[in-house]
Amino acid sequence: MALRCTGVSKTFDGTIAVEEFDIEVKRGQILALVGPSGCGKTTVLRMIAGLEALDTGRIEIGGETVATSGRHTGPDKRSVGIVFQDYALFPHMTVSANVGFGLDRKGRDERVVEVLELVGLSGLGERLPSELSGGQQQRVALARTLASRPDVLLLDEPFSNLDAGLRERVRAEIREILKAAGTTTVFVTHDQQEALFMGDLVGVQVGGRIEQVDIPERVFHRPATSFVARFMGMADFLPVNVLGPRLVTEVGPARAIP
Template structure:
């Protein structure tokens, strides 16, 4: 079975580009093809105008960081970073380069430590320093933060972004975590079943998903199948069962209506429907409320915790209508 079925991607010079998708969708395989660790059956990999398809991994000018810190346990931090320079020694001294890299990832003074004397986050920063030491043209990161706890992950992703911006190194980042992808990327590609489902800037893809998969994978969404009928002077109506919802734009035929949890409101003046509270989760800055409506689950982000039955609604302009 093919792991990838037609990946056509262009990553721009200096950008932070993310491949995001569920487990097994082909993210790591794509990254390994870019690194030269895997050979695609068809197609080409180009860096700039150069076809690198036949260039071996060590000559491609890529730095790679994997999920599980593959530091050499018997080498010190400094030796680990210097190892990154074995194919490509710098013009100046190796010691200076290593020190500069450790400084960059905020580990100055840690050079003499062994990897087992470091925290998980520090080890990943050593792995990053090692990958960056030879000044690669392309940095490839495969879930480098996923084995860390949530707070450290949030901090390190900011740091990663800072280092990337400082160096201006073209970066392809792999994650299954959609929130992480939205937070760090200049642009992202949603990968689904070995294919690219959609590419764009995080806000553009979040606000304008082109398929139901993207609508539901990137952030939360309430998706409802219905039929769009004309009738409104501006916009259209989507009929689902007994209910009609007003939406903007001209739509006809079978559609999927998508409304984000944060677009649902108890004070909305449009598209009202009565829903029954099923579960309430406190999130600190508000509530995620699970409702039952016509035998379906509906999720809303609300400032206050409701009880019993409430009237929800949404602005027609906030709904995304996808043709089926």
């Protein structure tokens, strides 16, 4: 298992941010974590990255425990890469220099060429970030993170700064790149459509807790709770009487879905 979170909880000044968070992500899978603002999804991302210490629970990356209530492995000791909302590119450095930043000198140039080709930016290595479009800057940030070959890649609402038309194209490109690289990814968003498109798995979070984790089709068509049904799409609810094996509603009998 590439990533496992078990019973992870976090509070800030007595306010629960994350409560009993459980998740498993296999190698190469993309988990899209979606929920309303303030549901704790970014806090989860920060705990996986090592930027926040958990209160209780356990986080394992690549089978190695990196966090418990009594242990905290720093972010520099975890095989985790993170792409921030604002990309955090160095404006005075070329694309190649940004991508190669932090890599060992041996093999650095070859690795930079390799990842720039992977993200479709071959030939743009000598440009500055200011000479690129928003979508291209996004891919530079992704290339820089992939260059170090992290076990887990974290994306924090990476498309929020792009306009609607560009966002749809870029997210399709990014998903294709991630699957080609085979990188295990946790993708945080508040956009339901984006989560359903990007994720091999979709986790719906509210009030610090995970309501449902499943493949996108099941999350949308077979929501586990009324919140998931309302949040992921339009939903109507009817009161039901249970009469033995039968369900009876105001508009007639209904079939229970196991």
